[in-house]
Amino acid sequence: MTELSQSNTASRSLAAERARKVKAGLRRRHMTEKIFRGLGIAAIVAALGFVALLFTDVLSKGIPAFTQANLHLEVAYDPAIIKLTPAPVREVGQSDAGFEQANLKWRSSLVLLNWNKVLEVAMRKSAPADYDIDTRQLLTIPETNARHILRERYVEDPGLLGKTISIDLVASANVDNWVKGNIDRDLPDAQQQLGADARALTDFFAENGTLTKDFATGIFTNVDSRAAPASAGLAGAFMGSVYMMLVVIILAVPIGVASAIYLEEFAKKSRLTDIIEVNINNLAAVPSIVFGLLGAAVFINFFHLPISAPLVGGMVLTLMTLPTIIIATRAALQSVSPALRQAALGLGASRTQMVFHHVLPVTFPSILTATIIGVAQALGETAPLLLIGMNAFVASVPASPLDQATALPVQIFLWNGNENRNFFEARTSAAIMVLLGLMILLNAIAIFLRTRLERRA
């Protein structure tokens, strides 16, 4: 009895001791968990904070750029100012080339006419009667390409001579800055970009409705411009990016998927395939600027492909995207159940049939996702493009992947370097918004396709 009670008390005290230890340990463990959770939440809050900061900065700067000051003018195509020979009419028996020649000559003669005078007359008509402003200052209000726009209208329809039509013109970048308050309105004359008369007239135009702030369609439809910064747009850069992405898809998907299938399904495991695998993984970690150097040395200097061309840009980005696609495809192939393979082989399918009829369709969603994510990455890549001449100023929409072009991220870089800071700070942010929008769209498509196709499979 006594022994028993003794051992009982002993074991009880032992148990109490253990419970105390456990409790003490438990407190510590709870504490560590709490600390870890706290840190985790802090990390997420910090990350979200940075994203929020970035977005508010970009949005607050960029959104105003989507509206722009426009002038609505009544333009008279006055024959007294526009003195010219009539547009060539095709003569009987004239060859195509001959007519084209005559037409070009006529259009060249139009360039030499004083379109600024036409513009000036229209501007003065909207200004208060006898408003005293010299011509030079007056012409700082519309963007400098206004005269080309008036001329182009006329080339399209030579019947305009002697008529008055209303035309919407973009106001100059400095007027846009003034109207939006991007430049401090209280600065003295010497620090202002617009003359005092031009500023007063701009305010008058804004009041009488000649000048309004409208949605800036030009951002999407125009090409980049330095002569007329207010009309600078993303159309050229957008098409350049589209061509590059097409090249990337056409080259990277077949090459990447084919090499992944070969390595995973056909190649015997050997030292050589190990080396290849290690190198593919290494390739994925190579900084993108190295690919740019490689592209400049190989594609341009050795293969003599054109500089600044989306074809070369696309090829460089393909090198960058390939590892992403190969690695993702291999992972997808590895995750296919061996039962599927064995069943196909057991029913007498050849290896090729097994891969292309049974295994590949199952992995399709993952390959597609990898491709879209790879392309989205390539879309945002800037550094390698700078080395193959794609940071040039290109004032036309590329008609083929071989024409000189620039790309959306490069356009952001270029606009960020423009001298007219007041105007281009907003434009740059607007371009960032367009690029981010495209990225989000591509990623959303990837997620949508994946969930949809996975459900079907």
Added chain:
Amino acid sequence: MKALSFASAAVIALAAFGTTAAIARDTIQIAGSSTVLPFASIVAEEFGASYPEFNTPVVGSGGTGGGLKQFCEGVGENTIDIADASRPIKDKERAACEENGVTDIREIQFGFDGIVFASEATGPDFSLTPVQIYKAIAAKVPVDGKLVDNPYTNWNQIDASLPDQTIALAIPGSNHGTREVFQERVVSAGAEEAGLPEGLSEEEKAAAETTLRQDVVVEISGDYTETLARLKSNPDTVGVFGLSFYDQNKDTLKVATIDGVVPSNDTVAAGEYPVSRPLYFYIKGQHIGTIPGIEEYVNFFLSDMMSGSGGTLEAAGLIPQPEDKTAQVLAAFEAAAN
């Protein structure tokens, strides 16, 4: 399978497309000085708008040195046709050109640009002289006839008329032509005036003129917006800009006078403002006739409407050169063709 064969067909088509088009480029390709870039881009755009038969030329950046390097890579479709430069081509570059077969190089001078020193608009006024700038940035300066480590930390220690502000300068990197003009017209001229000690060898003299203090001088290899950003982050900085850049940003910048002269189109054109330089572009003569529109581009660039006084480029900040200089340049260009 079908998708694969379609894709490979597309690749082959694309490659074939590539080789044929590489033979016939019909757009003028330009690269070089970032000072010339805005002017060249404006002319390119206007050229495209005015000549319906030609494409709009493509203008790249990369600094004078970078542009001339590309220019001298050789003759052919995948090399550029025109290099923009904010200084004349060097003999070394000419030799590199010739080595690669670029033998017909034609120089076109089209106007002037001023180099200005500017600081934050809210800061104090600066009226500088080359010798003061030299004393601010050189690693070793002459004191009592001996070269000593630069002792100055604030501007007013150099000259009592200058503000009591920490010395900090943002100057263009060595890839910019502006840097050479800055070195020659400001630093070396300042060193001369400051009077380097007697008995220095040529090398020691050159080193005294070109070695800058790394702690107060920041070299900017990008464009002027980078210099501007530097001024924003450290408002004590005095930055080196092109006159045209300052013109576009005078709401945030305050310009310093040099030798008491305020930089402006008038003072540069009159030769009163000391730190100005002519601007150039170089034509690869061997490409004339192969790439359409080069001659027309040159004539258009030098026309009164573009680089003449009252022309489009003057409004963008170029300082026009005298008309007879333009006529002389054009005559030389045409003479080289024959």
